[in-house]
Amino acid sequence: MPSDILLRRTFEENLPRLMAEAGSAAMLTPPEVEESILGGVEVALPPLLEVLQEFIELTKTKHVRKSDRQRHLWHVPRERAMSNFEKAVPRRAKAGIDRITRDDALAFRAWWAARIEAGETRAVTANKDFGHLSQIIRHWCELKCHTDLENPFAKLRFGKTIDPLVSRPPFSRKWVETRLLT
Structure with missing residues (x-):
């Protein structure tokens, strides 16, 4: 959890983290774990x-x-x-x-x-x-996210174009006269 969020929380909410950071006399907490518990490490976002x-x-x-x-x-x-x-x-x-x-x-x-x-x-x-x-x-x-994250996929759309896979030729005059108008 980032430090700015930890600072907004109450003492009671942060107490379990502080207790974990203190560790016990028999077993000292590794420095990287201490830094993480106290909010000194960036939040790792999921894939x-x-x-x-x-x-x-x-x-x-x-x-x-x-x-x-x-x-x-x-x-x-x-x-x-x-x-x-x-x-x-x-x-x-x-x-x-x-x-x-x-x-x-x-x-x-x-x-x-x-x-x-x-x-x-x-x-x-x-x-x-x-x-x-x-x-x-x-x-x-x-x-869900605790940080402001810019959306990399925003505004990527292709403009409106005539799609070659969809375009169809118009009906011929003869076909319209013999099929539709009869």
Whole structure:
């Protein structure tokens, strides 16, 4: 727990920490443990996968009336977004969420851009991933996080473009006359 939070707590709330820091005469507390107990060590935030699990727990009441299938359909895109981020930026996938930088998020966006340009997928799919990851971090920070954390996935969306995988040719005049107008 960071020292600024410890200072806002009452003496009674901090007493167990102080007692643990004091240790016993037979067994001295190691210096790194002392520093941690007294709030001198930065908070270690969980990795993205753990944040997803906590986010699911924290938002459980939003899904009370959903069927098992609806809950499954709600989980799948968030888990897929997580998996895609792990594929695109593997060096940061296991790090704490405070270690995920805007550059990592931009590398994820570049990974999606390359796939869109290659015709493998659509911009809409990438935007969904950005939205899900941003939502997970935003809600987790609001409900659980003790520090202000900048959301690296905010405002990554691709603009509205004509998607080559979705565009369809118009009906011919002859087809409309022979099929629809008859």
